[in-house]
Amino acid sequence: MRRLFPHPGLTLLLVVMWMLVLNELSVGGFLLGLFFGTLVPLFTAPFWPERPPVRYGWPLIAYGLLVIGDIIVANFQVARLILFCRNRDLRSCWLSIPLDLQSAEAFTVLAGTISLTPGTVSADISTDGRHLLVHALDTSDPEAEVARIKARYERRLMEIFR
Amino acid sequence: MAAILDFVIAFLIVLGGAFALIGSWGLARLPALMSRLHGPTKATTLGVGGCLIASMLYFPSHGMSWSAHELLITLFLFITAPISANMIAKACIHGRHVYGDAVAKYEVPLPRPPHPDAEWATFGSTEAAKPE
Numbered sequence: 130m131r132r133l134f135p136h137p138g139l140t141l142l143l144v145v146m147w148m149l150v151l152n153e154l155s156v157g158g159f160l161l162g163l164f165f166g167t168l169v170p171l172f173t174a175p176f177w178p179e180r181p182p183v184r185y186g187w188p189l190i191a192y193g194l195l196v197i198g199d200i201i202v203a204n205f206q207v208a209r210l211i212l213f214c215r216n217r218d219l220r221s222c223w224l225s226i227p228l229d230l231q232s233a234e235a236f237t238v239l240a241g242t243i244s245l246t247p248g249t250v251s252a253d254i255s256t257d258g259r260h261l262l263v264h265a266l267d268t269s270d271p272e273a274e275v276a277r278i279k280a281r282y283e284r285r286l287m288e289i290f291r
Numbered sequence: 292m293a294a295i296l297d298f299v300i301a302f303l304i305v306l307g308g309a310f311a312l313i314g315s316w317g318l319a320r321l322p323a324l325m326s327r328l329h330g331p332t333k334a335t336t337l338g339v340g341g342c343l344i345a346s347m348l349y350f351p352s353h354g355m356s357w358s359a360h361e362l363l364i365t366l367f368l369f370i371t372a373p374i375s376a377n378m379i380a381k382a383c384i385h386g387r388h389v390y391g392d393a394v395a396k397y398e399v400p401l402p403r404p405p406h407p408d409a410e411w412a413t414f415g416s417t418e419a420a421k422p423e
Contacts, residue, residue, distance in 0.1 A: 146366075149359040204310060204337040207329060211317035221326050223402050244373035247333040250325070251373070252380035253411040262402075262411055264380065266321075266329045 133167065135174045138183060140166040183234070188288045195285070199246050207247040210267050224263040224275050225255075230283060235290040236261070242282050249278070296352050300345045307341025314338055324383045328376055335372045340365060381413045 134140050140163075147162030148154065183189075210219070230236060236258070240251035243263055253262040268274045310333060317330030343361040351357045384401060401411075 146363065149363050152359050200336050204333055207317070207333050208310065208313045211313055211321070211330065216320075216322045219322070219326065221323070225402055240377065241369075241373040244332060244376050245336055245369060247329060247336065250328050250332060250376050250380060252325070252377065253384060253413050256410050256412050264325045264328070266326055 134170065136170040136177070138185060139170045143169055182291065184289055184291070188285065192282075192285050192289060195281075196242055196245065199281075203247045207266060210248075214267070219267050220269060222265055222268055222271050223252075224249075224265055224268075224271050224278075226261040226263055226275050226278055226283075228259055228261055228283070229279075230286060230290065232290055235286050238290075239282055239286055243278065249274075293352065296348065300349050300352075303341045303345035303348070307338050307343075307345065309338075310341065311338035325380065328379055332372060332376050335368050339368060384411065384413050 143166035144159070144162040147165060148158055151158040151162075228236065228239075230239060236254060240254070240261060243249050243251040243261075248266050250264045251261060252264050254260070255262070263278070265271070265274055314330045314333045314335075317333070318327050321327045321330060343365055347357070347361045387401065
């Protein structure tokens with residue numbers, strides 16, 4: 130079972146996406162999706178020698194909902210900045226966030242989350258993989274912003290990628 | 292019931308359109324490249340998201356079949372938007388490093404990574420970081 134499906138999460142994702150592209154529930158579509166879902170992880174398995182154990186469960190769903198909520202709230206904040214804030218009043222700054230996460234996949238998810246929530250864009254990672262470079266559009270207190278990102282997103286990701 | 296649904300759909304379309312407009316306006320008026328990046332990342336999330344949810348509500352309520360493609364559009368946007376923003380940010384960092392601060396009049400200076408031996412990954416290693 131493990132040899133046939135080296136990456137069960139990817140197999141599931143491919144099957145679900147194939148069904149969504151087809152836009153109908155049919156046995157033939159499911160079988161073809163399962164065919165691709167089996168072949169693609171088998172052929173791409175050499176690209177990820179060390180797979181981090183991801184826990185597909187309630188923490189992952191809760192994290193997704195939290196990010197969607199934050200995106201909506203932050204959209205309104207940035208819209209207010211763009212419409213009503215003068216350029217010289219913007220306090221843009223770079224944040225370097227110390228990372229406690231271990232795997233590259235976890236870094237990617239954290240960086241993607243930071244970029245998707247408006248107001249912050251992740252720009253780079255340090256060569257030793259211990260710090261993430263983030264640009265913030267307007268912050269009164271960079272230290273507090275770093276602490277907020279660590280407490281809100283990184284701590285939850287630590288539970289998902291362990 | 293249909294009238295309420297139409298109100299919700301209209302509200303979502305106007306909301307999405309307004310956010311796409313504000314995002315583009317931010318792209319035009321913000322002062323520096325890095326702060327300009329914040330405008331488009333916003334348009335892709337709530338701007339497109341509002342229009343897609345409206346589309347998912349509109350077609351079933353008007354007798355046409357429900358389509359799952361909106362979910363896929365959202366998924367692909369959420370995967371690609373941070374990556375393109377990251378590429379532009381890397382190009383910005385690199386450009387400033389090569390051409391100096393002349394290209395970055397309004398930019399905030401880039402901090403060093405806190406660890407002394409480390410460098411930002413755009414520059415690869417500490418030896419390769421210095422331009423001629």
